[in-house]
Amino acid sequence: xxxGASNPEYVNARVRSRRASLFxxxxxxxxxxxxxxxxxxxxxxxxxxxxINALGAxxxxxxxxxxxxxxxxxxxxxxxxxxxxGRLYDLISxxxxxxxxxxxxTIIRGIYTDTDPDAIRTDLIQAGELEEATLDRVLxxxxxxxxxxxxxxxxxYDPLSEAYEEFEETGALVPLENALDREFYEHxxxxxxxxxxDEPQEGPEAKYVEFLQAEIDFRNARNALRxxxxxxxxxxxxxxxxxxxxxxxxxxxxxxxxxxxLVDHIGENKRYGDRLSGAMDRLxxxxxxxxxxxxxxxxxxxYADTLSSIYPASVSAVLSYILAKEREVENIRAIARGREVGxxxxxxxxxxxxx
Amino acid sequence: MIDxxxxxxxxxxxxxxxxxxxxxxxxxxxxxxxxxxxxxxxxERGIGAAAVGAIAEDDDMFVPGLIMTVLPETLVxxxxxxxxxx
Numbered sequence: 001x002x003x004g005a006s007n008p009e010y011v012n013a014r015v016r017s018r019r020a021s022l023f024x025x026x027x028x029x030x031x032x033x034x035x036x037x038x039x040x041x042x043x044x045x046x047x048x049x050x051x052i053n054a055l056g057a058x059x060x061x062x063x064x065x066x067x068x069x070x071x072x073x074x075x076x077x078x079x080x081x082x083x084x085x086g087r088l089y090d091l092i093s094x095x096x097x098x099x100x101x102x103x104x105x106t107i108i109r110g111i112y113t114d115t116d117p118d119a120i121r122t123d124l125i126q127a128g129e130l131e132e133a134t135l136d137r138v139l140x141x142x143x144x145x146x147x148x149x150x151x152x153x154x155x156x157y158d159p160l161s162e163a164y165e166e167f168e169e170t171g172a173l174v175p176l177e178n179a180l181d182r183e184f185y186e187h188x189x190x191x192x193x194x195x196x197x198d199e200p201q202e203g204p205e206a207k208y209v210e211f212l213q214a215e216i217d218f219r220n221a222r223n224a225l226r227x228x229x230x231x232x233x234x235x236x237x238x239x240x241x242x243x244x245x246x247x248x249x250x251x252x253x254x255x256x257x258x259x260x261x262l263v264d265h266i267g268e269n270k271r272y273g274d275r276l277s278g279a280m281d282r283l284x285x286x287x288x289x290x291x292x293x294x295x296x297x298x299x300x301x302x303y304a305d306t307l308s309s310i311y312p313a314s315v316s317a318v319l320s321y322i323l324a325k326e327r328e329v330e331n332i333r334a335i336a337r338g339r340e341v342g343x344x345x346x347x348x349x350x351x352x353x354x355x
Numbered sequence: 356m357i358d359x360x361x362x363x364x365x366x367x368x369x370x371x372x373x374x375x376x377x378x379x380x381x382x383x384x385x386x387x388x389x390x391x392x393x394x395x396x397x398x399e400r401g402i403g404a405a406a407v408g409a410i411a412e413d414d415d416m417f418v419p420g421l422i423m424t425v426l427p428e429t430l431v432x433x434x435x436x437x438x439x440x441x
């Protein structure tokens with residue numbers, strides 16, 4: 001918890017200016033026709049100039065683009081934390097913890113596969129709350145147990161130590177990763193909402209809660225659809241994240257068994273039904289989940305945009321920027337990777353999340 | 356000191372006779388202007404913060420930012436009218 005007054009006006013002004021310098025849809029259309037080195041050239045003339053120049057000597061091609069994207073993302077999100085004070089800082093930092101979770105997962109996987117720390121380091125996105133020094137220390141250890149020990153005094157220590165026992169029994173990383181994810185999502189709503197039915201009813205915080213619930217719901221829906229589609233014999237309850245309004249745990253376990261019912265359940269929900277109707281139609285007749293997942297991403301982004309125009313001077317605009325920036329990074333990466341393996345233009349276009 | 360006591364008492368009595376309202380018109384006007392200035396300051400707080408943010412991202416925003424920041428100053432100017440009409 002940080003002290004001081006919240007400064008949404010300042011952060012909003014800066015965020016909106018940066019939002020305006022994101023790539024537009026026409027830029028993507030241009031990028032789709034370029035090769036990796038052309039994309040790097042194009043990026044050099046935009047936002048990403050500094051990162052491309054700094055990394056240009058060490059990497060080339062798609063790797064250069066990918067690392068430049070990650071560094072730029074980290075820089076921008078770190079700035080957000082730098083600017084904000086008070087309550088706003090709390091709200092932003094708990095959302096950006098998703099990068100901490102991502103980093104820790106990457107490190108744990110790296111340790112598990114005995115990867116060289118330097119190779120792991122290039123894949124980290126230093127945008128979260130954990131300090132670089134802490135991450136460095138986690139990188140240096142050799143076993144997962146030691147890594148968890150280094151994290152003592154962070155919020156991840158308790159869930160990880162609990163999950164570690166299960167990991168020792170099964171030897172699979174899944175319990176550790178689930179523990180991290182669950183910790184992240186459960187902290188998102190803490191001290192704003194005291195359980196369902198008791199959320200703030202109006203004002204910016206109510207919208208913040210609504211947005212996060214949407215994110216949790218979409219995450220649950222995505223997991224459920226993947227489970228239902230793959231027919232894997234896994235316990236859906238262990239993937240369930242609390243805090244959403246779309247499913248409760250027993251409903252989810254029941255619906256995973258029946259794919260059609262699951263799709264209907266999502267479509268009939270009154271909060272998301274209309275917004276997702278286009279995506280739902282596509283899901284019913286298409287057989288690719290990727291399309292649907294992209295539609296979910298786009299819906300979430302659109303949702304965040306609406307929220308940011310309802311309460312201009314609140315955390316919503318920052319959230320919508322974070323989502324938009326992530327989308328940009330993912331799109332450019334998809335284009336670069338797609339060109340590298342020689343996908344056709346229309347195939348790449350399907351991989352992009354465009355509003 | 357004691358010799359002057361009757362005169363002092365007389366002055367005090369006289370003062371009581373002429374005591375008017377606690378706040379004269381001009382005093383009330385002064386408070387009105389002060390409150391308006393306070394409100395303008397509060398409004399400028401948010402705008403100023405946003406303007407500095409915008410200028411930090413883009414130097415060209417300096418002039419628009421400055422204009423936007425001083426707009427609530429009109430509150431004080433309008434409140435000053437009160438001073439002239441009382």
